[in-house]
Amino acid sequence: GEQTLVNRTVGKLVSLREELKHKPLSGTLGIGHTRWATHGRPSEENAHPHTAGPVTVVHNGIVENHLSLRASLEARGHVFTSETDTEIFSHCIREKLDAGLDLTAAVRSILNDIEGSYAIAVISSTEPDKIVVAKNASPLVIGLGDGETFLASDIPALLHHTRDFIYLHEQEMAVVTADGVELSTIDGEVFERAPKHITWTPSQAEKGGYKHFMLKEIHEQPRAMVDTLRGRISLETGDVHLEDVTLDDARVKAIDRIYLCACGTAWHAGLVGKRFIEQWARIPVEVDLASEFRYRDPLVTENSLFIAVSQSGETADTLAALKEAKRRGARVLSVCNVMESSIARESDDIVYTHAGPEIGVASTKAFMTQMLALNLVALFLGRRRGTATAGAVTHALSQLSQLPGLVEHILTDSTDVERIARKYVAARDFLYLGRGENYPIALEGAVKLKEISYIHAEGYAAGEMKHGPIALIDEDMPVVVISPQGSHYDKTSSNLQEVMARQGRVIGVATEGDSDL
Ligand code: F6R
Numbered sequence: 001g002e003q004t005l006v007n008r009t010v011g012k013l014v015s016l017r018e019e020l021k022h023k024p025l026s027g028t029l030g031i032g033h034t035r036w037a038t039h040g041r042p043s044e045e046n047a048h049p050h051t052a053g054p055v056t057v058v059h060n061g062i063v064e065n066h067l068s069l070r071a072s073l074e075a076r077g078h079v080f081t082s083e084t085d086t087e088i089f090s091h092c093i094r095e096k097l098d099a100g101l102d103l104t105a106a107v108r109s110i111l112n113d114i115e116g117s118y119a120i121a122v123i124s125s126t127e128p129d130k131i132v133v134a135k136n137a138s139p140l141v142i143g144l145g146d147g148e149t150f151l152a153s154d155i156p157a158l159l160h161h162t163r164d165f166i167y168l169h170e171q172e173m174a175v176v177t178a179d180g181v182e183l184s185t186i187d188g189e190v191f192e193r194a195p196k197h198i199t200w201t202p203s204q205a206e207k208g209g210y211k212h213f214m215l216k217e218i219h220e221q222p223r224a225m226v227d228t229l230r231g232r233i234s235l236e237t238g239d240v241h242l243e244d245v246t247l248d249d250a251r252v253k254a255i256d257r258i259y260l261c262a263c264g265t266a267w268h269a270g271l272v273g274k275r276f277i278e279q280w281a282r283i284p285v286e287v288d289l290a291s292e293f294r295y296r297d298p299l300v301t302e303n304s305l306f307i308a309v310s311q312s313g314e315t316a317d318t319l320a321a322l323k324e325a326k327r328r329g330a331r332v333l334s335v336c337n338v339m340e341s342s343i344a345r346e347s348d349d350i351v352y353t354h355a356g357p358e359i360g361v362a363s364t365k366a367f368m369t370q371m372l373a374l375n376l377v378a379l380f381l382g383r384r385r386g387t388a389t390a391g392a393v394t395h396a397l398s399q400l401s402q403l404p405g406l407v408e409h410i411l412t413d414s415t416d417v418e419r420i421a422r423k424y425v426a427a428r429d430f431l432y433l434g435r436g437e438n439y440p441i442a443l444e445g446a447v448k449l450k451e452i453s454y455i456h457a458e459g460y461a462a463g464e465m466k467h468g469p470i471a472l473i474d475e476d477m478p479v480v481v482i483s484p485q486g487s488h489y490d491k492t493s494s495n496l497q498e499v500m501a502r503q504g505r506v507i508g509v510a511t512e513g514d515s516d517l
Pocket of ligand 1: 263264265266267309310311312313314315318361362363364451
């Protein structure tokens with residue numbers, strides 16, 4: 001008979017690679033997963049895959065009712081070897097195989113008992129030619145090759161093998177073989193779905209000479225911004241054309257409030273977008289964290305426009321907030337980077353950012369293109385509602401079209417940034433200050449420093465500084481003051497003076513050539 005070989009290690013992927021040198025695996029079919037510890041500490045026993053009898057499973061997601069499922073499996077004699085929620089899958093499926101079901105039927109039969117999120121891949125030594133997969137609220141894509149088929153959570157992982165993909169939707173499953181896939185719902189309804197050919201290229205999933213993906217993606221910003229604008233703006237007529245927005249004029253005119261929802265960096269882009277939309281379209285905009293919106297009984301109506309902002313299009317809270325708004329009758333528009341993602345699929349209107357795959361953990365080019373896309377939405381709404389004139393929009397568009405070149409210019413020389421980073425590398429805390437549209441930029445700067453450098457940082461509206469954080473300022477806390485020339489320049493400059501007066505160290509972000517600041 002066939003045999004399933006398992007290799008698991010703790011720590012970085014490189015340790016698995018080492019392990020495989022000593023214990024190589026051979027075969028024609030395999031599954032793997034890097035676990036993010038939710039239930040049970042990081043250990044070899046808790047690492048995926050999890051095996052029970054002939055059944056082996058990997059799982060991305062969280063089973064919420066795993067304790068009760070585990071208790072009843074244990075009562076029926078199953079012996080667990082890990083602390084994970086995932087292990088219940090292998091035992092449940094094994095039980096069904098023992099009862100005479102084939103692998104596909106066995107997987108299908110247990111899914112209705114699972115509460116929570118999953119993308120699972122299941123193999124069994126009893127049917128060694130197939131992988132059975134199922135999806136609910138965790139992403140799963142299938143890549144089609146020539147005599148080979150691939151699975152992953154995300155497209156970039158497979159770009160070196162194929163650019164033809166089938167996306168699984170909620171509560172769908174697939175039987176994957178070397179020759180292709182058979183799709184069905186978890187209730188057993190068989191269906192077909194044409195594969196999509198992706199324009200992303202394999203080189204977009206490589207570091208291309210950069211030290212890491214984040215640096216590469218920072219340098220991709222000018223190109224990404226050009227792609228966000230491409231084909232959407234007319235500098236002659238001041239028209240903004242959003243190809244996947246089908247809102248008709250009546251609906252545009254009827255919008256009486258906009259809810260902008262997102263998480264993390266995308267939420268910061270939303271805070272900037274609020275200013276653009278209120279300025280151009282004169283519609284009040286509320287910006288919410290998706291994890292708050294979904295639980296706060298929002299006052300959404302049919303005349304609300306709900307805008308979700310998400311790079312991945314898979315962020316669970318953003319998706320749930322969107323569904324909640326939809327349920328209450330709102331029209332739903334999303335600003336999204338990944339085609340066919342869950343958020344894109346659930347939306348009435350989509351503005352793709354076209355930033356290309358984001359592989360680095362920190363959102364950089366995604367953030368930039370989200371702000372740009374929201375600016376286009378603001379100009380689009382302004383034109384359609386008559387609150388913005390063709391002349392004013394033409395002017396704004398010509399400025400926007402210069403933006404990629406300006407970003408390119410900034411990125412050609414990073415010596416100042418590196419010098420400042422070295423100077424302050426030992427600081428434990430940072431403050432970021434800005435006003436107006438630079439207030440959300442200050443928030444974003446602080447998040448970036450925290451997640452990348454593990455240095456504590458807070459973003460503040462510059463005008464709020466005197467109402468609290470000023471007490472913290474001394475020579476040990478560098479303060480980044482974002483003060484380009486523009487309407488808030490004088491006000492922000494006086495906040496800068498307040499910092500200096502307390503011996504604070506200021507890192508100014510200024511317009512090129514501004515020697516005063
Ligand atoms: C920060 C970062 C996160 C994401 C957030 C939303 O650098 O990457 O804060 O912005 O998790 O993700 P998306 O945009 O995929 O919904």
